[in-house]
Amino acid sequence: MTESLPSDVFALATVVFxxxxxxxxxxxxxxxxxxxxxxxxxxxxxxSRWSGLLFSAGxxxxxxxxxxxxxxxxxTWRVPGWIEPIGAWLSIAFLAALGGANLMAVLRTPHDEIVxxxxxxxxxxxxxTRVSHPVIIAAVGAAFAISFDTLxxxxxxxxxxxxxxxxxxxxxxxxxxxAGMMATDAINGxxxxxxxxxxxxxxxxxxxxxxxxxxxxALAIAALGAARQLHPGIDVQxxxxxxxxxxxx
Numbered sequence: 240m241t242e243s244l245p246s247d248v249f250a251l252a253t254v255v256f257x258x259x260x261x262x263x264x265x266x267x268x269x270x271x272x273x274x275x276x277x278x279x280x281x282x283x284x285x286x287s288r289w290s291g292l293l294f295s296a297g298x299x300x301x302x303x304x305x306x307x308x309x310x311x312x313x314x315t316w317r318v319p320g321w322i323e324p325i326g327a328w329l330s331i332a333f334l335a336a337l338g339g340a341n342l343m344a345v346l347r348t349p350h351d352e353i354v355x356x357x358x359x360x361x362x363x364x365x366x367x368t369r370v371s372h373p374v375i376i377a378a379v380g381a382a383f384a385i386s387f388d389t390l391x392x393x394x395x396x397x398x399x400x401x402x403x404x405x406x407x408x409x410x411x412x413x414x415x416x417x418a419g420m421m422a423t424d425a426i427n428g429x430x431x432x433x434x435x436x437x438x439x440x441x442x443x444x445x446x447x448x449x450x451x452x453x454x455x456x457a458l459a460i461a462a463l464g465a466a467r468q469l470h471p472g473i474d475v476q477x478x479x480x481x482x483x484x485x486x487x488x
Contacts, residue, residue, distance in 0.1 A: 248404055255396050255412045259419025262392070263295065266337040266453055269427055271383065275376060276431040278369050286371060291428025292421055293373050297380030299417025303410060305390055306397035310409030330388060331464045338457030341450045351443055354450040
């Protein structure tokens, strides 16, 4: 099940860092950080700017704890074979839904307004984006990590890490994944904060381009993942897509 990940220490660390970068672009991450940044922009501008970093810090803490727990049990526990295909199909379904939702948001938002990124869990737990204390923002990030897609990633890369160099390396992979995720989440928070400060036509255009890119990319990855699941013989050499869909977004 971990065969799709490298067995070399440096290569595995690199792939996990890139997976963290990609995970930070999850539409739910982008949508939550968008909401947190907007909510705090007037009263707590410093918190607003760094909402993405705080959110991903809490998110990464859960991922790292899970990675350590799984790695320490690796000798006596094996991941059920159904996790990988179910994780892939759940990822495909979520990506397709999120891609469609973001493209619809672009079409429905007036041209002179900033487009708000759409996320599935954000719609269900919208109140969680209306908090201001840094610790609570980190706790929101931790809460969003308790999901099948995120935990399945942590389980599989921690097993790969434990097989390569033991549980300490698996713990390091959790931190490496978090570092990649924090980079993209922090950039997103700073980006949204900058858009809110400008609030002009260029900001509206930039938000429209970003939402369109997120929607289009999500649909493309979903289609590619579905093709790979339905036709295993398809040779896809995009390194990130395979591990990402296999691990669950």
